[in-house]
Amino acid sequence: MAMRHPKSIVLSGALTALIVMTVLSTGLGRIVPNLISRKHTNSAATVLYAFFGLRLLYIAWRSKDSKASQKKEMEEVEEKLETQQGKTAYRRFFSRFCTPIFLEAFILTFLAEWGDRSQIATIALATHKNAV
Numbered sequence: 001m002a003m004r005h006p007k008s009i010v011l012s013g014a015l016t017a018l019i020v021m022t023v024l025s026t027g028l029g030r031i032v033p034n035l036i037s038r039k040h041t042n043s044a045a046t047v048l049y050a051f052f053g054l055r056l057l058y059i060a061w062r063s064k065d066s067k068a069s070q071k072k073e074m075e076e077v078e079e080k081l082e083t084q085q086g087k088t089a090y091r092r093f094f095s096r097f098c099t100p101i102f103l104e105a106f107i108l109t110f111l112a113e114w115g116d117r118s119q120i121a122t123i124a125l126a127t128h129k130n131a132v
Helices: 007-035 038-062 066-082 089-095 100-113 117-128
Strands: none
Touching (some): 007 038, 007 100, 007 117, 038 117
16 A cells, blocks of 8 residues: 555554554453453463464465465455445545545554454453553
8 A cells, every 4th residue: 555655644544553453452451351360361362372373384384385376366456456436425424534545554454453463462461461
């Protein structure tokens, strides 16, 4: 996105998404131990880390021909960009508050980070340490 749009807008959208994600994760880290015991929270974090680690190893093992898969992915993205439709009412409503580029960078980053290892790590850290 930063190659096609102003870099400052894309960066601010991505950073805002990461800030919102960190605040949400820290809040969850403070709330979860009150709902679930610390022992169960630690066990869940350990299981999730093991799952993500094994999943990454499996993905790395499967993607032996990475150049072909990257080329295929680029072709899919180009097709989607070419067939992109006009602005919807939802997008027009939000374009009054933020530019569509900012929102796109925000949403893409937010969805990419949701449930990621970094979010789980932030939740686990917030359960054990001071959130500030």
